[in-house]
Amino acid sequence: MFRVLLVLTLAIAAASGCGAAAAPADPSSEFATCATDERAMPYRAGMSVPSSAGVFTVKLLDSTPGPPVKGQNTWTVEVDEVSTGAALDGLDVSVVPRMPDHPSHGTRPVVVTPSGSGTYVLKPVYLYMSGVWEVSLVIVGATVGSGTTDSAVIPVCIP
Ligand SMILES: [Cu+2]
Structure with missing residues (x-):
């Protein structure tokens, strides 16, 4: 059976x-379940990841719903400059969620809306399948951070 x-x-x-x-x-x-898959970070409001070159810290201030669900989510992130600790407005942030186990598909485009105090609203974060998602952010500091570009990944698991 x-x-x-x-x-x-x-x-x-x-x-x-x-x-x-x-x-x-x-x-x-x-x-694999979200409880056993070590690639993802357990969600909690305010969780943070370093950018790959260490220029920025990206904080997931909030997911609505939280924890993220299978389907539509709205995320609020804050981007801090590591060297100064400042939360940075004026960044060009682009976001692409993908599933590392399913390289052939992506998801709906994520609209990024700057919302002041170094925060950016990501909507929709459409995580439509159960499993591990890597939400990749490319962060370009055209007017701040000396034109620095860096990227960060927030790994979450959808039950
Ligand atoms: Cu998939």
């Missing part, structure tokens, strides 16, 4: 257009 369920589940996964069919199915990833 369990074996039948397993085959069924894999068939559904392959049919869902996730690109899983291109590579051999990995049973362990099919059954």
Whole structure:
């Protein structure tokens, strides 16, 4: 009985257009849960990640709903300059969510709205499948931060 369920589940996964069919199915990833997947950070309001070159700190001040759900989410992030500790307005922030296990698909475009005090509202953050999502931010400091470009990734798991 369990074996039948397993085959069924894999068939559904392959049919869902996730690109899983291109590579051999990995049973362990099919059954990983958010509680056991160490690639994602457990959500809490105010969680932060460093940018890859260490120029910025990106804080996820809020997800609505929070924790993020499968479907539409609205995120508020704050970008701080590490060297000064200042929250930076005037950055050009672009955001692309992707699933590391499903490289063939993305999601809806994320609209980024500067909201003052170094905060930016990301909407929609449309995480439409269960699993690990990497929400990548490219941050360009055209008028601040000496024209510095850096990127950051907020990894979350959708149950
Ligand atoms: Cu996917």
